[in-house]
Amino acid sequence: MENVRLKIIDFDYKGGGVAKLDNKTVFLDGGVIGDVVEAEILEDKKRFFTARVLSVLKDSPYRIKSKCNYSGVCGGCDFLEFDYKEQLKWKREKVTNDLRRIGSIDGEVKDTLGMKTPYYYRNNIQLKVLDGKLGYYKKNTKELVEVSRCIIAKDEINNFIRILRTWKGIKSVDEVSIRENYRGEIMAVFISSKGVKNFNTLLPKIVESNVVSVFENINRNRKVRFGREFKKLYGSDYLNEELLGMKFKLSPRSFFQVNLLQTEKLYNVALKSLKLEKKDRLLDLYCGIGTISLLAADKVKEVVGVEVVEDAVEDARLNAKLNNITNSRFICGKSEDVLHKLYENNSLYFNKIVLDPPRTGLDKSLINTLLKLGADKIAYISCNPSTQSRDLKLLSEDYKVELIQPVDMFCNSVHVENVVLLQRNK
Ligand SMILES: C[S@@+](CC[C@H](N)C(=O)[O-])C[C@H]1O[C@@H](n2cnc3c(N)ncnc32)[C@H](O)[C@@H]1O
Structure with missing residues (x-):
């Protein structure tokens, strides 16, 4: 099918643009409400099309310049180019x-x-690791986008990413879960199918930093986030949190709002x-x-x-x-x-x-x-x-x-x- 010109009128549940063509809905892989885009139709289904944005022909009044270097590539955020009030x-x-x-x-x-300020707020992120590189998956794929910093994660999480990027043992890890508490302390869980290697080479940097707790979690089932056993590699069993004047302890498997x-x-x-x-x-x-x-x-x-x-x-x-x-x-x-x-x-x-x-x-x-x-x-x-x-x-x-x-x-x-x-x- 030839390329089409579309006006984005909404977002779908994954944050992709939605448009109309021939009385059918078009689900796109990007765009901001109000944009006019040139798009390539990928699938023509009975009730809808799927399409890929090739270029933005006319910017939406709600389009902003993203503050993130990985915007449009990294699948972590959906709205970095969409005005916050909107x-x-x-x-x-x-x-x-x-x-x-x-x-x-x-x-x-x-x-x-x-x-x-809708940035640097997340106290918990999960980064994928592939061939020793840390990052998020590209939107709708399993391709890794390497990141050195995440614009929605809190500062000490970003500092810890910097430390991890210099550690050779990261190759033995499949995924890392990093949490930061109200006073900038870090709890990390290295999720690995075969076990974490060379942790002793990371230890001196951890001791100098505000990482207070490190766990290993062996997980061979990629469908669930954590495997059964958590083994403590360093520091405390818990991360301490404070919320509305009360104190909470949080162990690595437990849920806490982000x-x-x-x-x-x-x-x-x-x-x-x-x-x-x-x-x-x-x-x-x-x-x-x-x-x-x-x-x-x-x-x-x-x-x-x-x-x-x-x-x-x-x-x-x-x-x-x-x-x-x-x-x-x-x-x-x-x-x-x-x-x-x-x-x-x-x-x-x-x-x-x-x-x-x-x-x-x-x-x-x-x-x-x-x-x-x-x-x-x-x-x-x-x-x-x-x-x-x-x-x-x-x-x-x-x-x-x-x-x-x-x-x-x-x-x-x-x-x-x-x-x-x-x-x-x-
Ligand atoms: C969205 S979290 C909310 C937790 C808590 N209210 C908070 O604000 O931190 C949902 C919680 O439900 C738990 N959960 C999931 N399915 C459950 C079920 N069928 N019965 C009880 N708890 C469940 C999860 O482990 C998680 O702790």
Whole structure:
């Protein structure tokens, strides 16, 4: 097919441009809303085309010059050439459209809570390693783009990348996960199928730096991020974090939100929306290391957190002790199974619930139990408005939506975090 001229009108879920041609949708590999581009059609399917941007013929008014040297090549970010204020507006619209289209929900969506400076915010990155080179995959490929610095990662993570680039042993590593805490300390996990070699040659540099913890993780199954065993190579078992004035310990397998400043805003919105009272019994499903549970503990009678990763549950129990909290309890298991058992045994009643599942959203059986349980208020936090909208449609049988607040957790990427407060119908 010959090349075509297209106007970008939207972004798809991967951050690629969307256009229209012959009444069919075109999914492109790039472009910014408002751009006019020359594109090569790659596939002509029944309902859509796929296409590759060859050149931008007319710049969108929202196109900006990227501050990143790897922009357009590296698949790590989607929106580095899209004006930040417009990103926030687009994310609000994305949430509005998903709720309407998938969830049949029409409520008012608040303006996305953004950052003043949407760079150098990520406290956790995963770099691929290929032939001793460190980087991210090129968009939609397994080709490595070598990087010496990442514009969305925090400063000390970038310093550690510099150190790793001089280390010969990096060749024995397949992937490296690097975390930075609130005071610039680093925890690194070297993920390797055969074991980390020559760590002793990296050690002197690590001792001089602010790396506080290094683990090896043997992983031969590329479908999961981590293998079963973590072996400590250096330093502490945990990374210490501080969030809204409380202390948390975090072990290498546990989940922690990637943007500290935005997490504080997110948690404040969710907890405030629940209007917590001393008589409340709060259930925190998908609780990770217990951050939300423990931040809520002094406002309620009792809080119970549920989490499937054992290490995270142990962290949560430790974090309760660390913060002298005595009215919290953490259960290890799948939220859907644990909630079902709690309900069947009639053992505990919760009048308020926090949900914060992974991108796949809620299990249908969990939704059924939630409807039977009938808590007064549910704060549903999600990093995927599409699955959240699907779940809300089922929950709206008994609940009405009272608040919809998007939060920009993943600046310069297509992803958006969203909080929805549900109130049970009288
Ligand atoms: C998006 S994170 C939220 C964690 C925590 N609320 C926070 O803000 O840090 C989702 C968490 O759910 C856990 N998880 C995934 N599937 C689960 C399930 N079926 N039941 C319970 N926890 C699950 C993950 O291990 C992860 O810790």
